[in-house]
Amino acid sequence: MSFVFAACLALVVLFSAQTLRADETVLIDIYGPGQSKLNVALARPLASNGNLGGNATTVVVTDANATDTVVHVIAPADDDMSQVVPPEAGTLQKLISDNLSYLPFISLVPGAEILGGDSPGGYSSPHVDFRRFQLSGVDMLLTTGWPQPVDKGGYTVEIRAYEVFSGRLIIGKAYHDVTAKQLPDVADKFCGALMEELTGRGEFFRSTLAFVQRDKKGADKHIWTMHPMGRRLTQVTTLKGMSLSPVWSNDGRYILFTHLGSRYHSLGVWDRTTGEVHTVKYPGNTIIGPAFTPENKVAVSLASGGNPDIYLLNHSFRKEKVLVQNWAIDVSPSFDRQGRSMVFVSTRLGNPHIFLKDLETGAVRRVTYEGTYNTDPSISPDGELVVFSRLTRAGHRIFVHDLVTGKERQISFGPGNDEQPAFAPDGYFVAFSSNRSGKYRMYLTTRHGDSPRMLDTGEGEAFFPAWGLVPDGK
């Protein structure tokens, strides 16, 4: 594996000499086929950069939030630098480990599998002993340093990622005045920076998912938000009835959604800065699946003209113009990042199929030809792929359609129904809802169809994942 990693590095050096500097650091092509896994080890956190060798010290760390007691063997150090890592070191170690486990191209190597133990000798080069990690098949080593003494404002944490074969520092970050409460932020920021360094995209760890959760009584559905890793789970709406189809504004300030009340549909608008919800009603009393354009305007299906057509609204949520209008059902618009293309569902040919509208020329073309029920399209930010749900004999499944080549590939395989796929801002991850466990939950896969991972959304059934980039992740 080390060889693969080194080979990737060599290829990058050889072939990207003329490209931008940022591209030179991309080590993993998350968009290409046949990804290989990177073996990553997390070295024990250290309080100081010590000498190699000597006797180790065992420290038991108990974290108030963790279910397990974490045992750390502190590396030997110079007598005058010998310090014990704080309890927060174990917590941060676990947070980083959990975060990295979401990346399909990373395989975490347990500390017990490292020859001679997982002590790196020091947390920064040249004190790091890479040889044992190299012999254990590790490609990348993460070290965490907790320098002493501690400032009044909180800890200083230094986290580094090294390429084991060469000892090259891939990325190093220092975080100051860190408190226990801020540890998840530290883990997310570092993992986001690391993913960006490795792949060119780090939005995953900075994203906030909006989604729909059925309440405990089963009567209503509300909008919630959370980080993809399950943290900061927050209910943001309490309207009686069904709140569906949430979507983030591009600036991360608003969530729009469809609300079904006792007699009326309305367009719900939640403002993150105030926490307030406003609703807007439209003639025709049908409001389905809002979406934001790159200009932060809203496209939504309204039945004002006698059947659901797709309209563009202005910044005051008034109808500005018609985007798609004919006798058939037209719903579920989704836009690429440049605003060049919009995919949507239309029954103009009888059954629901995916169509694409070129927003520059106005031309509409059919995308799906297989099956008789293709819905829930989500276009990748680069406008090259569409993920959608197709009704098969075994239930709904997620497919990826390549808009460039026209090829299609199934990326989810049930059981049950897999629905509502949504491309993440990085165009790599895909979240979707599925009742494969008996109840609807949200899952995470990738454009390549990596093994789905269930997201921790709490007790109620969860639907309609929608990605957003919220400033500071709050």
Added chain:
Amino acid sequence: MNMNAWLRVAIVLLFVVAMGVGAGCAKKKAVSTPDGAQGTSMEQEQGQGQGQGVAMTAESKMATAQALEQAKGVISRNKIYFDFDKFDLKPEARGALKAKAVLLKKYPNVRILIEGHCDDRGTEEYNLALGERRARAAYEFLVLLGVRASQLEMVSYGEEYPADPANNEAAWAKNRRDEFKLIP
């Protein structure tokens, strides 16, 4: 007055008499062929004394109210059903809507909400659109039958409120429906 003048007077008198007889017949006919509960009460009132008339009015009001409640029951009770991913009205649905239309026209103050529903085999956003088409199909048929549009509202609930939560064909068939709710 000459002979012609007397002839003209006679013709006019004959015409007046004929008109009087015709008017009397029309009035009698209106009273003797009541259409519904109101006509019946009018006939009874004309044949009774003043005191008894008041008593019968209360009785007839009760009958009227009962008839209205029965009509509301017919209007709201009978659901109509659809095939999977379809919104065209089946013959039995048209029959049920015709019965509702008769009563809605008879009671123009009755207003109803037409709810379009779907089974959960489809996906939610598409089902909201399909539910709208199902509600609209009933709405437009009722309007064609002469029901005033102001008596009708419609809403789609997609697959959110199944009549039967089971996961089989019998349940799905019950869930692909229009419901008719009285608007207070």
